Amino acid sequence: MPVTMPHMGHLYIPLKTMLEYVGLEVIVPPLCSKRTLSLGTQNSPEFACLPLKINLGNFLEARELGADTIVMAGGLGPCRFGYYAQIQREILRDLGVDMKMVILEPPDTSMRHLFEDIRLLANGHSWFTILQAIRVAWYKARAIDLVEMKLQEIRPREQQPGGADKIFERFLRDVEKVNQKSHIYQMAEDVIAEMEGLPQIECYEPVRIAIVGEIYTVLEPFVNLNMEKHLGRMGVAVRRSIYLSEWINDHIFKGILPLKSNKVVRKLARPYLNHFVGGHGWETVGSTVEHAQLGFDGVIQVAPLTCMPEIVAQTILPRVSNDKDIPVMTIYVDEQTGEAGLITRLEAFVDLIKRKKQLKKEVMNT
Amino acid sequence: MVTVGIPRALFYYYYFPLWRDFFRQLGAEVVLSAPTNKKIVNQGVALAVDEACLPVKLFYGHVVDLIGKVDMIFLPRLVSTARKEYICPKLMGLPDMIKASGIALPKLIEVNIDMSKSDRALKQAALALGRYFTNNELRILRAWNLAKFSQQQFEYLQADSGQLALEALELWNGESDYPRLQRQEERPRIGLLGHGYNIYDRYISMDLIQKLQKLGAQVVTAENIPADIIEEEAARLPKRMFWTLGKRQIGAAFHFLKRPDIIGVIHVASFGCGPDSLVGELIERHMRRAKTMPFLFLTIDEHTGEAGVVTRLEAFWDMISWRDAQCR
Ligand code: SF4
Ligand code: SF4
Numbered sequence: 181m182p183v184t185m186p187h188m189g190h191l192y193i194p195l196k197t198m199l200e201y202v203g204l205e206v207i208v209p210p211l212c213s214k215r216t217l218s219l220g221t222q223n224s225p226e227f228a229c230l231p232l233k234i235n236l237g238n239f240l241e242a243r244e245l246g247a248d249t250i251v252m253a254g255g256l257g258p259c260r261f262g263y264y265a266q267i268q269r270e271i272l273r274d275l276g277v278d279m280k281m282v283i284l285e286p287p288d289t290s291m292r293h294l295f296e297d298i299r300l301l302a303n304g305h306s307w308f309t310i311l312q313a314i315r316v317a318w319y320k321a322r323a324i325d326l327v328e329m330k331l332q333e334i335r336p337r338e339q340q341p342g343g344a345d346k347i348f349e350r351f352l353r354d355v356e357k358v359n360q361k362s363h364i365y366q367m368a369e370d371v372i373a374e375m376e377g378l379p380q381i382e383c384y385e386p387v388r389i390a391i392v393g394e395i396y397t398v399l400e401p402f403v404n405l406n407m408e409k410h411l412g413r414m415g416v417a418v419r420r421s422i423y424l425s426e427w428i429n430d431h432i433f434k435g436i437l438p439l440k441s442n443k444v445v446r447k448l449a450r451p452y453l454n455h456f457v458g459g460h461g462w463e464t465v466g467s468t469v470e471h472a473q474l475g476f477d478g479v480i481q482v483a484p485l486t487c488m489p490e491i492v493a494q495t496i497l498p499r500v501s502n503d504k505d506i507p508v509m510t511i512y513v514d515e516q517t518g519e520a521g522l523i524t525r526l527e528a529f530v531d532l533i534k535r536k537k538q539l540k541k542e543v544m545n546t
Numbered sequence: 547m548v549t550v551g552i553p554r555a556l557f558y559y560y561y562f563p564l565w566r567d568f569f570r571q572l573g574a575e576v577v578l579s580a581p582t583n584k585k586i587v588n589q590g591v592a593l594a595v596d597e598a599c600l601p602v603k604l605f606y607g608h609v610v611d612l613i614g615k616v617d618m619i620f621l622p623r624l625v626s627t628a629r630k631e632y633i634c635p636k637l638m639g640l641p642d643m644i645k646a647s648g649i650a651l652p653k654l655i656e657v658n659i660d661m662s663k664s665d666r667a668l669k670q671a672a673l674a675l676g677r678y679f680t681n682n683e684l685r686i687l688r689a690w691n692l693a694k695f696s697q698q699q700f701e702y703l704q705a706d707s708g709q710l711a712l713e714a715l716e717l718w719n720g721e722s723d724y725p726r727l728q729r730q731e732e733r734p735r736i737g738l739l740g741h742g743y744n745i746y747d748r749y750i751s752m753d754l755i756q757k758l759q760k761l762g763a764q765v766v767t768a769e770n771i772p773a774d775i776i777e778e779e780a781a782r783l784p785k786r787m788f789w790t791l792g793k794r795q796i797g798a799a800f801h802f803l804k805r806p807d808i809i810g811v812i813h814v815a816s817f818g819c820g821p822d823s824l825v826g827e828l829i830e831r832h833m834r835r836a837k838t839m840p841f842l843f844l845t846i847d848e849h850t851g852e853a854g855v856v857t858r859l860e861a862f863w864d865m866i867s868w869r870d871a872q873c874r
Contacts, residue, residue, distance in 0.1 A: 265785075270831050
């Protein structure tokens with residue numbers, strides 16, 4: 181049973197590692213493309229949120245490559261994600277596509293189901309091997325994040341744009357192949373050193389922007405239309421509110437590792453938003469406050485059109501922006517969003533920030 | 547006497563009798579915002595973000611309508627009304643959204659209603675609400691029990707006597723001395739699916755229910771089906787549906803499919819509604835697979851034109867009543 185999975189940024193790398201570790205044959209769907217999008221959109225409910233559509237496209241493309249089993253996560257609400265797999269199953273059924281779905285549901289009443297599903301996937305491997313698989317996957321996720329943070333910092337200062345991105349892409353290909361903690365981290369260190377060695381524009385102080393919002397749009401460059409890369413070229417150092425490894429720590433390891441945690445961020449959202457609203461809406465508000473406090477110059481919220489938690493956050497952000505004196509822009513994406521239009525909006529926003537910074541400087545000097 | 551304003555929007559259509567009698571028993575006068583009208587829609591649309599769904603926009607409009615008329619506004623955070631279920635992410639953030647709007651609000655009566663983990667949370671919420679009026683717990687609990695009784699009557703009228711919420715509500719909101727209760731007749735029946743705040747709001751549903759009744763149909767909604775039937779039918783889904791309103795729609799849809807007296811089903815959803823984008827899809831696929839039930843899906847928002855809806859309704863009605871006549 182060749183298994184496949186939905187794409188979300190670089191998630192496929194740790195996930196593939198983990199599944200292969202327990203002896204499964206893994207077929208990674210082709211990276212998200214226009215074709216993925218149109219396959220997904222054609223067959224999905226019109227008003228579903230974008231990740232559902234793209235993931236359906238991933239499944240159909242993986243099927244073409246021979247995958248017959250899908251591994252994905254479930255959920256208990258309140259947001260739509262928890263029902264994605266149910267809808268996708270019905271769609272595949274009506275399309276006559278015969279794929280088995282293994283849905284890892286978060287423990288509802290007992291852990292039994294989840295354990296059973298994992299054991300089933302791990303076809304007879306011991307818990308020791310399963311834990312080992314999770315660890316290796318985690319190291320990779322963490323290493324990728326560390327390198328990407330460096331990339332986000334270097335991009336705006338590069339003398340020749342694109343150099344650091346090339347190194348990063350090579351790293352993503354290479355890190356797939358190693359499975360030892362020391363090798364993974366060594367590789368990351370080397371690559372970080374290599375990026376630092378690239379010729380950089382001296383004494384340039386980049387504009388700093390935080391990208392916050394719905395996890396899928398934040399993490400998947402195809403869906404956010406390479407927003408980070410474009411901002412980097414405009415001289416912006418980007419930080420995201422969500423990194424995959426932090427997310428894994430919060431949701432899978434229940435925050436046992438000493439990484440930045442969503443608990444802190446949620447506290448910062450008060451008094452603006454005082455309750456969980458599904459997805460990452462609470463974190464979006466909290467992260468905006470956080471980055472204002474950290475002295476960032478602006479915040480961009482990204483989300484799929486009709487995303488419920490982010491609509492709540494969007495409603496509240498103008499208040500935060502006003503109180504904390506930080507420019508905030510909201511960008512919704514759907515299947516119609518074009519890259520050119522996005523770049524124009526980003527440029528306008530970056531201009532606004534630069535002018536604001538300039539003004540501040542002048543006021544300070546007089 | 548202190549006046550408490552209740553926006554005639556969202557869960558008013560599900561819980562007004564409970565809320566009204568609770569506040570009254572505690573000595574408050576309850577004031578409703580006006581029935582949805584153009585001004586309320588426009589105010590809501592102006593205050594909410596474009597991306598919000600119409601029911602949420604309307605809620606803003608109804609809150610504004612109450613300003614200046616009442617001492618306090620009831621603004622609960624409705625997270626969950628049943629174990630392991632939710633209403634909608636947007637309602638979980640609604641009080642914060644209203645407060646971020648910059649509207650000059652009077653004093654608010656706020657409480658979190660979250661029964662997702664335990665039913666006992668409801669009693670806690672009632673006590674917290676009651677403390678806005680008195681510290682006498684006994685008095686609060688007495689008010690609560692009376693209010694619950696009122697609510698049970700309201701639900702009984704719908705589930706057991708086949709009354710529609712919008713008409714039954716007139717018994718509580720005092721808008722009609724002789725409530726126009728729906729007469730149970732041998733007329734062709736149409737199953738109407740949709741959230742209460744859409745189908746029972748005469749303005750935004752463009753009087754859909756009256757239109758159907760005029761065409762000669764008897765309307766049956768999810769609220770007219772006893773809760774145990776809804777539960778049983780919805781349990782046929784491979785995975786428990788965690789949206790309360792979604793569960794009702796699905797349960798009702800499955801039930802309609804089994805009823806020979808229902809000759810067609812209409813599903814009304816708000817444009818951009820998150821839960822309904824998936825629930826509606828499930829309903830539609832099941833209806834299509836069954837192949838026996840005519841089905842019409844209508845989305846509404848502030849731009850929906852009445853003429854288009856009327857045309858579609860009439861065409862649908864002609865089609866199903868013709869079919870029905872053939873089968874007799
Ligand atoms: S968080 Fe947004 S994108 Fe994710 S399921 Fe909910 S509505 Fe869809
Ligand atoms: S359930 Fe749908 S219509 Fe109701 S508030 Fe949520 S998104 Fe809006």
